[in-house]
Amino acid sequence: MAAQxxxxxxxxxxxxxxxxxxxxxxxxxxxxxxLMNAVSFKFVAAAYYNISAGGSATxxxxxxxxxxxxxxxxxxxxxxxxxxxxxxxLFIDRAAQRGRRAVLLNxxxxxxxxxxxxxxFMLWYGDVLMIYALSAFILIALRRLPNKALLTVGVAVFxxxxxxxxxxxxxxxxxxxxxxxWFTSEAEDETLGNLSWLAYIARGPGMVLIGAALxxxxxxxxxKSRETYRKTAAIGLGTGLTLAALGVVITALGxxxxxxxxxxxVPNNLGTIPASLGYVSLIxxxxxxxxxxxxxxxxxxxxxxxxxxxxxxxxxxxxLTTLLGDADSLNRSALLVFVVAVWALQLWWSQAWLxxxxxxxxxxxxxxxxxxxxxxxxxxxxxxxxx
Numbered sequence: 001m002a003a004q005x006x007x008x009x010x011x012x013x014x015x016x017x018x019x020x021x022x023x024x025x026x027x028x029x030x031x032x033x034x035l036m037n038a039v040s041f042k043f044v045a046a047a048y049y050n051i052s053a054g055g056s057a058t059x060x061x062x063x064x065x066x067x068x069x070x071x072x073x074x075x076x077x078x079x080x081x082x083x084x085x086x087x088x089x090l091f092i093d094r095a096a097q098r099g100r101r102a103v104l105l106n107x108x109x110x111x112x113x114x115x116x117x118x119x120x121f122m123l124w125y126g127d128v129l130m131i132y133a134l135s136a137f138i139l140i141a142l143r144r145l146p147n148k149a150l151l152t153v154g155v156a157v158f159x160x161x162x163x164x165x166x167x168x169x170x171x172x173x174x175x176x177x178x179x180x181x182w183f184t185s186e187a188e189d190e191t192l193g194n195l196s197w198l199a200y201i202a203r204g205p206g207m208v209l210i211g212a213a214l215x216x217x218x219x220x221x222x223x224k225s226r227e228t229y230r231k232t233a234a235i236g237l238g239t240g241l242t243l244a245a246l247g248v249v250i251t252a253l254g255x256x257x258x259x260x261x262x263x264x265x266v267p268n269n270l271g272t273i274p275a276s277l278g279y280v281s282l283i284x285x286x287x288x289x290x291x292x293x294x295x296x297x298x299x300x301x302x303x304x305x306x307x308x309x310x311x312x313x314x315x316x317x318x319x320l321t322t323l324l325g326d327a328d329s330l331n332r333s334a335l336l337v338f339v340v341a342v343w344a345l346q347l348w349w350s351q352a353w354l355x356x357x358x359x360x361x362x363x364x365x366x367x368x369x370x371x372x373x374x375x376x377x378x379x380x381x382x383x384x385x386x387x
Contacts, residue, residue: 019090021222021287022300026083027302029351030282031343032076032311035068038335040126041316042324045180049265051332053184061332068332070244074268077128078207078276084132085154085211086220088139103140109370110136116306116366124313131204138205139212150213155273158206161199162269168195169262182261199265203272210273222284233281241273243267257290300350304360309347313340355379 039055040048047287050063088106095102110133117129127146142150171192179188181196214220219228243261243290254260287295301308320338322332353360359367367375 003047010368014071018303019221021284022083022086022090022220023299023302024285024287024295025220025280025302026305027298027300028279029076029079029083030301030305030312031298031309031346032072033080033309034339034342035072036076037119037126037312038316038320038339040070041124041313041320042330042335044184045125046182046184047339050182050251050256050261053182053307053337054295055330055332057331058333064332064336066248069268070241071367073244074203074272075240075244075275075279078272079130079279081132081135081204081207082211082214082220082276082280084135085139085213086215088136088208089143089212092143105370106136106140109366112366112369115312116362120310121312124317127191128204129309130161131201131350132208135205135208138209142209143153143212147213147217149210150216154209154213155212156206157202157209158273160206160286162266163196164199165262165265165269168192168199171195172258172261178261183259186214198316199269203269207273207276210376214277220280222288226285226288228284229281233285236276236278236281238278240271240278243271244275247271282355297347297351301346302352304350304363306358306366307362311346312342332377 036048043054051062056062056065075290088110091109092102092106095105109314113129113136114133117127117131117133119337120129121127142153145153171189176189176192177187178192181188181192198260218224244267250267251260251264254264269289320330320335350360356379357364359375359377364375364377
């Protein structure tokens with residue numbers, strides 16, 4: 001199978017030991033995440049959740065905003081979270097097979113990721129790396145649970161985000177100000193702010209635990225039958241995207257008022273797990289088919305996911321926040337130009353870089369710090385000059 005993997009005897013995983021389905025999913029996810037993150041680079045925080053709060057001046061802006069709410073919001077972060085959970089288990093398994101102290105090595109690896117996330121958070125408030133690092137500690141503690149139990153715990157943790165939204169809406173109905181969560185003109189209620197962070201944070205470890213269980217069950221690496229992935233894609237996307245669309249309808253019919261601000265998020269939250277699994281299934285089906293130049297480039301983007309994620313923030317903050325922060329004409333539809341330009345750049349540079357080097361620059365630094373030794377970076381030159 002295209003997703004088949006091998007293990008190496010020592011050191012970090014080699015190129016030939018990679019699981020191509022995970023690289024492809026990761027590549028699609030890191031590019032897709034930019035569609036929503038670009039909104040928070042340019043506009044106020046409320047505009048991320050409330051399409052009417054900023055950047056929506058024309059019908060095209062509204063169409064772009066609604067498309068993002070239905071097809072992108074939470075789903076691509078959900079895919080990334082599933083992958084991270086799979087990656088933690090994969091790392092531990094391979095380190096153990098090589099005779100390393102797998103758990104301690106993974107703990108150290110995620111302490112480093114936490115430090116990277118803190119630095120990233122200082123640049124942009126939407127960092128997810130800190131959540132992943134903390135989720136890894138939870139997963140390491142629970143890794144010996146049976147798969148079904150791990151799935152159950154993951155779903156239960158994820159559902160805390162729904163409880164948070166429902167309780168938050170009850171506070172809003174009693175008169176609590178929404179503040180920057182939904183509007184830009186109200187004061188912010190501290191309790192609602194904390195509930196908003198709880199909803200955001202709970203989705204991360206929940207999906208990480210689910211991804212770990214699904215990887216151990218052979219789902220994430222393409223080990224199931226084609227029919228299984230077809231059914232999961234059909235049911236997952238049919239259910240998840242319908243729920244997300246319902247959330248948009250509820251919010252629109254409520255005229256984006258405070259009465260529907262948080263309750264309108266609930267259907268989208270409910271749809272995140274099935275929609276994420278549906279997208280993953282589609283990508284695995286695509287991965288297991290004939291190879292193509294686009295797949296190879298997306299896999300390269302996935303192999304450099306940390307570098308590409310961090311560089312998206314650097315470019316977004318520099319261009320959309322710093323240079324174009326006062327440009328009122330830059331609406332949601334105009335952000336697509338930035339997004340597509342970054343996509344093209346990362347599709348080009350990821351493959352170009354990996355032709356010359358084994359790892360992306362951020363991945364290489366993380367590996368060197370993880371193993372506390374200098375890892376080989378540059379590929380050996382071919383004396384015949386062939387590719």
